[in-house]
Amino acid sequence: MSAIQSLSPQGLYSSASVPAKISLKFTVSCCSLAPSPVTVVNGNAAEKRPQERNEIRLGLPSKGRMAADTIDLLKDCQLSVKQVNPRQYVAEISQLPNLEVWFQRPKDVVRKLVNGDLDLGIVGLDTVHEHGQGNEDLIIIHDALEFGDCRLSLAIPKYGIFENVNSIKDLAEMPQWTPERPLRVATGFTYMGPKFLKENGLKYVTFSTADGALEAAPAMGIADAIVDLVSSGTTLRENNLKEIEGGVILESQAVLVASRKSLVQRKGVLDITHEMLERLEAHLRAIGQFTVTANMRGSSAEEVAERVLSQPSLSGLQGPTISPVFCKRNGRAVADYYAIVICVPKKALYKSVQQLRAIGGSGVLVSPLTYIFDEETPRWRQLLSELGL
Numbered sequence: 123m124s125a126i127q128s129l130s131p132q133g134l135y136s137s138a139s140v141p142a143k144i145s146l147k148f149t150v151s152c153c154s155l156a157p158s159p160v161t162v163v164n165g166n167a168a169e170k171r172p173q174e175r176n177e178i179r180l181g182l183p184s185k186g187r188m189a190a191d192t193i194d195l196l197k198d199c200q201l202s203v204k205q206v207n208p209r210q211y212v213a214e215i216s217q218l219p220n221l222e223v224w225f226q227r228p229k230d231v232v233r234k235l236v237n238g239d240l241d242l243g244i245v246g247l248d249t250v251h252e253h254g255q256g257n258e259d260l261i262i263i264h265d266a267l268e269f270g271d272c273r274l275s276l277a278i279p280k281y282g283i284f285e286n287v288n289s290i291k292d293l294a295e296m297p298q299w300t301p302e303r304p305l306r307v308a309t310g311f312t313y314m315g316p317k318f319l320k321e322n323g324l325k326y327v328t329f330s331t332a333d334g335a336l337e338a339a340p341a342m343g344i345a346d347a348i349v350d351l352v353s354s355g356t357t358l359r360e361n362n363l364k365e366i367e368g369g370v371i372l373e374s375q376a377v378l379v380a381s382r383k384s385l386v387q388r389k390g391v392l393d394i395t396h397e398m399l400e401r402l403e404a405h406l407r408a409i410g411q412f413t414v415t416a417n418m419r420g421s422s423a424e425e426v427a428e429r430v431l432s433q434p435s436l437s438g439l440q441g442p443t444i445s446p447v448f449c450k451r452n453g454r455a456v457a458d459y460y461a462i463v464i465c466v467p468k469k470a471l472y473k474s475v476q477q478l479r480a481i482g483g484s485g486v487l488v489s490p491l492t493y494i495f496d497e498e499t500p501r502w503r504q505l506l507s508e509l510g511l
């Protein structure tokens with residue numbers, strides 16, 4: 123987990139800060155980062171200042187590919203978002219009283235966190251970086267919610283003058299780019315795109331922007347390169363474009379992000395954050411694991427434990443649980459068999475089953491795990507230390 127790093131506001135190419143040799147075609151659509159205005163009627167605030175509200179606000183994506191996955195993830199954490207109809211932008215989570223859920227476009231979630239109109243949000247890391255623009259009030263609470271995986275990448279055509287260009291260094295060294303004929307880049311990432319190219323030594327660049335289907339721009343002759351999100355790579359491939367070495371700007375997935383000010387100053391935000399973090403971590407840890415039980419003949423629990431621990435994939439989370447399985451013999455309860463219970467990473471399941479069999483395990487049962495609650499989540503400890511608490 124980390125707060126947003128190395129995105130200093132100086133990196134933004136505003137018309138005032140763009141180096142003379144780089145011209146920008148687009149106008150960066152600018153949101154006001156100042157607090158919402160307060161209407162004063164007869165000397166009283168007619169509208170509550172953001173700082174004065176009592177409710178805690180969580181912003182979730184109202185539309186797009188993140189929306190459904192966010193609701194599903196919360197549901198899997200037993201946090202069901204009650205939205206009466208899809209056009210209603212406010213909802214609640216009955217398990218978290220005093221929390222209001224507000225559905226907003228992902229970029230507006232970030233803007234409103236910065237403004238103080240939201241306290242917490244779930245969006246892609248790319249959106250946090252692009253629309254947070256290095257604002258130090260934003261703090262990433264959970265950096266890997268395991269959906270919305272993609273990367274922000276620079277891509278160029280596979281053909282023509284780019285045929286042998288395979289790295290960002292090659293691209294920067296191309297003699298074609300001059301003040302009269304700069305590299306033309308199409309991107310919706312008007313903060314991160316220019317910042318990245320500048321940092322990588324591209325001197326003569328212009329940018330244009332569009333809301334979608336950017337991959338068409340090079341073939342249409344509108345741009346030489348694009349900066350856009352890539353997931354499977356299909357859209358790039360289908361449009362004869364390629365990524366190049368050093369051209370990945372950011373690896374992204376869904377994150378839980380908060381306003382540092384809210385966490386520290388607004389009553390209850392830290393408690394709700396703790397509960398959400400615990401539920402998310404318990405669920406996300408569990409989905410990568412199976413519970414495996416097996417029976418094993420042995421003379422004692424210790425002897426069985428030694429056999430189990432001799433295998434590299436069978437140590438479980440904190441070591442195996444081994445319990446005697448009793449049967450009645452000559453009127454006495456005796457244990458010839460022991461039941462072993464371990465947690466196994468999903469990826470290592472088959473290897474673990476093979477190892478269990480190799481040491482005499484039989485009747486192997488595999489079941490999914492729903493939650494793994496640890497004593498305290500490392501992300502919580504790290505958050506407290508980042509907040510200086």
Ligand SMILES: Nc1ncnc2c1ncn2[C@@H]1O[C@H](COP(=O)(O)OP(=O)(O)OP(=O)(O)O)[C@@H](O)[C@H]1O
Nearest residue numbers: 186187188228246247248249270271272351352353
């Ligand atoms: N191809 C993809 N695969 C996986 N995740 C993606 C992909 N494209 C985008 N994302 C993630 O989903 C987020 C939302 O993307 P989406 O296209 O739904 O909304 P948006 O681009 O913010 O909205 P709009 O296109 O209306 O401006 C992105 O910020 C990114 O984190």
Ligand SMILES: O=P(O)(O)OC[C@H]1O[C@H](OP(=O)(O)OP(=O)(O)O)[C@H](O)[C@@H]1O
Nearest residue numbers: 334335350351352353354355356357358
């Ligand atoms: O690598 P892939 O799996 O092919 O995904 C990448 C595409 O997904 C996103 O587009 P989106 O579907 O959001 O469409 P839009 O940007 O044109 O609205 C992104 O802008 C790329 O175009």
Ligand SMILES: [Mg+2]
Nearest residue numbers: 186333334351
């Ligand atoms: Mg899109």
